[in-house]
Amino acid sequence: MLKNAFVWFLLVFVSPIHAVETFLAKDGRAFMEVTYAGEALKTAATELAGMLTRITGAEFVCKASESESGIHLALQKEAVTLTGREGYHLESFGDRIEITGATPQAVEHAVWDLLHRVGFRQFLPGKTWEVVPSKPSLSVDVKVTTSPDYHSRRIWAGFGYLKEREAVVEEWNRRNRATSGITLNTGHAYDHIMDRHAKVFEQHPEYLAMVDGKRQKPKFCTSNAELRKLVVEDALAQFAAQPDLDSVSCDPSDGGGWCECAECAKIGSVTDRALLLANDVAASVDKAHPGRMVGMYAYNEHSPPPSIEAHPQVVISVATGFIRGGYTIDQLLDGWSAKARTLGIREYYSVNAWDRDLPGAARGGNIDYLRTTIPHFHARGARFMSAEASDNAGPNGLGCYLAARMFWDVDEAKKIDALVTDFLESSFGAASGPMRKFYEMLDGSKKPSLSDDLLGRMWRRLQEARGLTKDKAILARLDDLALYTHYCGLYLDYSSASGKERQAAFEAMFRFLWRIRDTGMVHVKALWRDVPNRDKGVTLPPGAKYNDPEAANPWKTGVALKPEEIAKLVDEGVEKRKLLDFEPVAFSMKLVPATKLKLTEVPRGNAGIYLRGVRDFWTWVDAAPATISLTGTAGVIYPNRGPAKMELYPLAEAELKSVAHLEIDPDKKPHELKMGTKFPGLHRIEVTDSTQGTSITWQDGMPMTIVSSMEQPAKLFGRWHLYFYVPKGTKMVGGYSDGEGLMLDPEGKTVHTFSAKPGYFSMKVPKGMDGQLWSFKHTSGQRQLMTVPPCLARDASELLLPEEVVVKETQQ
Ligand SMILES: [Zn+2]
Known part of the structure; x- marks a missing residue:
């Protein structure tokens, strides 16, 4: 009842x-x-x-x-x-x-x-x-x-917008409720306070941080009560001068230089010191102007969570990049949300230097990332969102639209599939079928790799879509995406060429960028300003810099492309970008030693000099309990990112939990690493190093395999030499490559030379060359195997292979 x-x-x-x-x-x-x-x-x-x-x-x-x-x-x-x-x-x-x-x-x-x-x-x-x-x-x-679920919902372009684009972007923000009700000031503040009170700081050097026995900028001696009073008064003066101000920032200046005096050390960590000052400011501000806020980042040296509570009016913005101290974003969010009522998120939906507007290369184009993180951050207390992005509607426009919907109402995350369908049907009508496939190729959660094959498929979907509609509005959208696809091709041609060809491809790309700048498909301003700065292999001719005016700029010429020119690009794209000539084969990740196959002994290879980011190694334990012994060196490139961390995951552990945790000091010195396990069988060793550079070595003959497939690409640094197994009956070795090197057959003969150009490769397996080890030698960059087990090892004794392959071939 x-x-x-x-x-x-x-x-x-x-x-x-x-x-x-x-x-x-x-x-x-x-x-x-x-x-x-x-x-x-x-x-x-x-x-x-x-x-x-x-x-x-x-x-x-x-x-x-x-x-x-x-x-x-x-x-x-x-x-x-x-x-x-x-x-x-x-x-x-x-x-x-x-x-x-x-x-x-x-x-x-x-x-x-x-x-x-x-x-x-x-x-x-x-x-x-x-x-x-x-x-x-x-x-x-x-x-x-x-x-709105987020009080501020900012999506803004690093490098800023082209003048031609400012009005349409502002209109997009308004029409998608992506403007903010509260202005949260949270930028570096200490320097400005020092500038505003230059005389006081001259008279009171003791207000400044003591570093190497000397009082100096750009940090304060936070333990000094008079200094804190000055900062509080400065904040109150800002509100007095601008009564409409919603918030002031109390974020530290950039870089290090924190005070080394004994009193400051007593306060605690760098974070505690920065927060103590922000709390003082917030207490006085709240008294004089109830509800107003004080902003501060959790960033750089003050990213680790504090031990003290934040004043309720202090808003901590957690950056999802540049995290110090080896924390994960979730550890930071959990740590800070335990001490602060309101959090902000400083996101990176697109950073041109990282993604260059390529398909699926940025978080802004990763639908799974967006639909997971936006509600997740909100559930942990995030109410302010500041997302650095790019003016690149080609790869990230759909993601930014979805983000704006979710910023207002995080429950929209549950309706993402319907929102995507609405986007496709409303934008492309009768052509929405092929355009769904096109957009799947831009989705970062599907990890597209820029290659002729990807471009070929993009062009074919566009060509198909154009044949399905006569609607001018839809054709105009397809034209925009054709221009985007052509840019991707020009970028591939440029980035994979060298010498004179690279310069010529660079020029072709820039001349094209100028002609499509009004579309906002790619971030022309960012590319123009950043690519030439980072690529020493190309030069801009005199007068061709981004800031050089159009009238005299040799590369800022030509008008927007006409529809018939775009139609020609589509046909040429289909013609030029060939598709894969092999069928990928799926393998299980149930790996077992390959020793039963009794493979021929080979000269031992090497796995490069170090790893960066997250890397998995797969090993095998014959009898448990056992101790897995390795040697690790961390901090190879950056010594200031905290220790590298290792976890050991036995596949037999029911909850897939780590059974051993280790940290490697980033001191560039080799350390002995011992990890115990009670489980026999397959184990995954995960190394996470905040991209500081970590080298892991092991004893010869210990089972140790690196998996590199399309789903789990392995990035190795330094020239490497690893073997892979070509199962009996394999007709073709196919995969993806993005760096130079050789492919050797079982007799050690070079059968293929890779160029630096990213793309798919396929090699016929001659009769009698199957059922043996092949290898990649003198290799740089990635090799992802798609027709043979994606398992790379230094020799036969260290190789693990999918169980089904080993079982099948030992039964034959
Ligand atoms: Zn001090």
Whole structure:
């Protein structure tokens, strides 16, 4: 009985409560006017009326009025709190629609929410990606009160925007509710405080940090109470000068130089010192201006979590990159959320130097990453989001659109598949089938590798899509993506060439970039400024720098490409970029020693000089308990990123938990490493080193295999030489390569020479050469094996292979 009552309760209170269906227009005739109460709402009202006119073909009158008739925009009567600025209420009553917001900004959000509900979309910035449905009869049925899950939702471009792009990006932000109600100041602050009070610091050198016995900038002597008072007064003065200020920053200056005096040491860690000062500021600010905030990063030396509580008005922004001390992002979030009420996230959706706008290369193009992290961070107390991105709608536009939806409402993460389908169907109509496949190739969670094969498939999907529609708006979107795909090809040609060819490809790419700059498909400004700075293999001619004006710039020439030129690029792309000529073969990861195969002995290879980031090694324990002994050297490139960490995962451990944990000091010296296990069989050793560079070595003949497949690519550094097994009956060795080197057959003869150009390779296996070890020698970069077991080892005795291969061949 009780159970039934509970079900009844759920049905009544969880089923959607419908408002009244309200007709805005019928057969191209408007049923109501748009009215607004107060001049501050005029712009939003005018935009709403204009957009409804475009959707219905009916004339929507827009006028100032206090009376609640028609579609009425008004401000809420209640007082507005700092975090309540963006809340709004939308409701249809049959003969009228009410739009009430806390602020004009909130009303604007409500307007774009209403338009979204009737089918309007601004997927990517600019006219081409605006979807205005044609609905001469239009009705809505809405009742919603909402406010954003993240108080600030900033997606901004590193290197900034081209002048031509600023307005469309700003429009995209507004139309996707990706503007912020609160301005969280959180940039480096100490230097500015020193500058504002230069005289005081001259008179009081003791306010500055003591480093090597000398008082000096750019850090404070935080233990000095007078110094802290000065910083507090400086913050109060900022609020006095700008009464509308939402927050001040108390983030330390960049770099190190923390005070070495005895009193500062007593406060505790660098983080505790920075937080102590921020807390002092927040306490006084909160008293004088309740609700206002103090921003600070968890970054660099002050990224580790504190031991003291943060004042409730201190907002800690955790950076998801450049983390010190060997912490993972989750450890930082957990540590900080235990001590601070509100967190911010400093994200990296795209950084041009890392991703160069290539398919799936950045977090902004990784749909799984976005759908997982945005709700996850929010659940740990994150309420501010500042995401560095690029103006690169080609690879990351869809991701940024989805992110904006989730920033407002993290529950949208559960509807990502439907949102992607909506994007594809609204943007591409009849061509959405091939375009879904196209977008799967841009998705970072599927790890696309830039190659002729990938480009070939992108071009083929575009060609197919163009044949399925005559709709001009859709064709314009396909044109944009063709320009993006052509850029990717030019980038591949440039990055894989050397000498004169590299310079020529570089020039071709830049001349093309200039002609497509208005599309925002790639971040022309960032590429132009950054690529020549980092590539010593190419030069810009005089007057061709990014800042050199167009009139005299030899590479800033030519106009936007015409549709017929773009059509030609598509056909040429299909012709030029050939597809793979082999079928990938799947293998299990149930690895066992290859010793049963009694393979011929070979000269021992080597696994390169070190690893960076995360690397798995696979080993085998014959009899447990056992101790796995290795030698490790950490800090090879960067000695300041904390220890490298090792975990040992026996595959037989039911919960897939690590049974041994080790840390290697980053002192560039070899350390003996011993890890115990009670489990026999396959073990995975995971090394994580914050990309500091770590070398791991082991005794000759110990089972030790590195897996390198498309799903788990292994990046090895330094020239390496490793063997792989070609099972009996294999006709073709196929895979992916991105660096120079040789492929040797079982007799040690060179059968293929790799160039630096990334791409797929395939080699026929001659008769009698199967069932033996082949190898990659003098190799740099990656080799991902796709038709043979993706297992690399220094010789036969160390090799592990998929169980099914070993079982099959020992039975034969
Ligand atoms: Zn000090």
